[in-house]
Amino acid sequence: MLVTTISPDQIDLIVKNLHQDPFAVLGSHQIEHDGQMVWAIRAYLPEAIEVAVIDPKNHCQYPMVSIHHPHFFECIISDCPQLFSYKLKVTEWVDGKKSDRIIYDPYSFKSPLMTEFDRHLFAQGNHYQVYEKLGAHITKIEDVEGVYFAVWAPNARNVSVLGDFNYWDGRKHQMRKSDSGVWDLFIPAIGIGCSYKFEIKNQAGHIYEKSDPYGFQQEIRPKTASIVNDLHYEWQDQVWMEKRRNSDPINQPISVYEVHLGSWLHGSFETPPADGYPMVSAADLKPGARFLTYRELADKLIPYVKDMGFTHIELLPVAEHPFDGSWGYQVIGHYAATSRYGTPQDLMYFIDRCHEVNIGVLLDWVPGHFPKDGHGLALFDGTHLYEHADPRIGEHKGWGTLIFNYTRNEVQNYLLANALFWFDKYHIDGIRVDAVASMLYLDYCREEGEWLRNQYGGRENLGAIEFFRHLHSILFSYFPGILSIAEESTSFPLVSHPAYLGGLGFNLKWNMGWMHDMLDYFSMDPWFRQFHQNSVTFSIMYAFSENFVLALSHDEVVHLKKSLLAKMPGDDWQKFANQRCLLGYMFTHPGKKTLFMGMEFGVWKEWNVWGDLQWDLLNFEMHQSLQKFVKDLNHLSQSESALYAQDFSKDGFAWIDCSDRANSIVSFIRKDQNGQFVVVICNFTPMGHDHYRVGVPEHGFYQEILNSDATIYGGSGMGNLGGKWSDQSYYSHSQPHSLEVCIPPLSTLVFKIDSSKR
16 A cells, blocks of 8 residues: 555645645655655646656656546655755657656745745835736746746635646646735746736636736737746937936926827738738728837837927827727736737837937826726636725726725735836836826716715725825836826816825826817807907916826817817818917917827828828828928927926916907917017917007017918918017007017917017
8 A cells, every 4th residue: 555645635635726835735845754854756747647756967767656646646755865956757648649758846946036025015015116026027946947927816715827838727837825915836947928827716716817917918919818028128228218317307398299009000911010020900990901010110100200399209008908999098917018019129119219319208007997807907816806896986887997996005016016117117208197087086977876985074085195195206216307197187186296295296287177178269160269268368377286288189089079170160271270270379388288199280080099090181281281380389399498498387477468359369478487588479260460569578579480370381371571670669568568460360479589689
């Protein structure tokens, strides 16, 4: 009768995948057996028919015997005080024949890479680089290369690694649980490119197959497995990064080109990408169309943005998402760059190329919610782990998504580390945080009775508020010179003020009020604008309460809202003139700027995520002219410090006249800290004026440095012949001097005093 060194109950737990510490049974163990100290080596190898322990150094083999179960094997080695580094020779049936393979035993590598201190920091919510430990990591243990897997699933009964390396069999690589709820396992002799998931069993034994929350890459949808990647890339942007570290973007010109990579421009299956990446399409794309890769976009998009004069590219979410139609806002893989357009290294290359030509890169970041897809975070370990259990605080019914539980340290840590991850590994220059209002308010888009108040009886989500303060207290200390922009649509106070002053810590906030006012104003017939002058002027009442970004974004040109050009009233000439006037006012108004792709040359169709932009419109002169106007606006707003240096100070702005309702005209001054200034005049009607007087602060020759009605921009050519001398004897608008100017219809004019002609 065979004498075993372990109880059948322990073997059953392994065979049935019920053991939370398989290392206690499998691998090597020094034990007392028959009165002497021996080594017991055990292995559970489904489908194996024979197994032997191999001593590679001494070329010895020790046969293992199956005990209690045909695939559970044990070998006793005596007279060996120090166990050698062993391998296993496994014999299996392959195509009807016996076949041998030599493998390492995963359970012989006992040291976890996630230390007790790592687990302590994670439990506190303060492990800001936890992505270096959780997930899948190429590493070497005892001179053996492989992949270390670790996943947080505290309420799971059991967790295994599934992969193409074990035929997706959860019995073969059972993980070990720590007291912090982290499961881990080192699997030797696998590496980059391996596909894997975690098989998670809840307490009732129900199986969930989950992609890795910290995985660096995922398969191209509709496949859902994670892919091992080491994120290694040789960066060439050291000059850019050093310059950024020593700069304050708040005092610099910022003009952002907002882009959805999958619909800016498409490629063709007739021309495969030179980088060799698989061509990716979608059922809703036009026949023969495919997505461009990150590297193709680097060759096409970056030169275009540089030529147009934008300072930054903002990418709609590129974190992995299963549904193209979500635009990226329903994220599954928060640490994985989407594989639609290439590998993580390909995205790094794109960002590196941006920095090479002095273009910053912003990412839309989505910490507010996540989808319910079965392979994602929902019910991750069989319980409401990342989300609240109560749908009154845990679900966005209108979006069909779940809300992160910001009161749980490990969940906060997941998101905090994720923000730092994109700056650390991808060298991004800023984040635009999506749907901040939905995070701040417990009653967001909820009727009475559908939400729960906080502990003080209020509607504010205190966990989310603390999350933002925590995020920004570390983000700017780790990465000075970067941007964090809030898409926040309410009057929540101090959004762009530091956390130590009671703010949320963002350094910029989208001005949603300005956007709504201006689109309402410009969509109405110009005759009615005289009754809505306050729509143009009201934003200055609060312009310096926050650090605002004026944004005309993707949200304003979808879902039957029409394109920006199509919103404008009048005939085609007036539509183009209206859009130039709006953009002129936008770029001279206090605040940084964001413009969605296609607005710069006047697409007629609203944005369609499945199509690309109407680039053929650039065959027509009016669209070319609008594109040139935006290009010149960018260069003007960056060359004139008066238009950016004091965007967030009342000292940088002064009305000349905001009350000319009858003519729907406003005039104002923008100035920098050194006294340099420009005069801006906007006429919001199709009625021109030959002799319009505007007060100015100094005497001299005022050069007309921008006229949106110039013929080169598709206008009528009405203007001031290059500029005007001020009238010293004519006091106007509380200014000591004045200009008598010609104001074209539907126009923005910018004047600057010529210092050589004072």
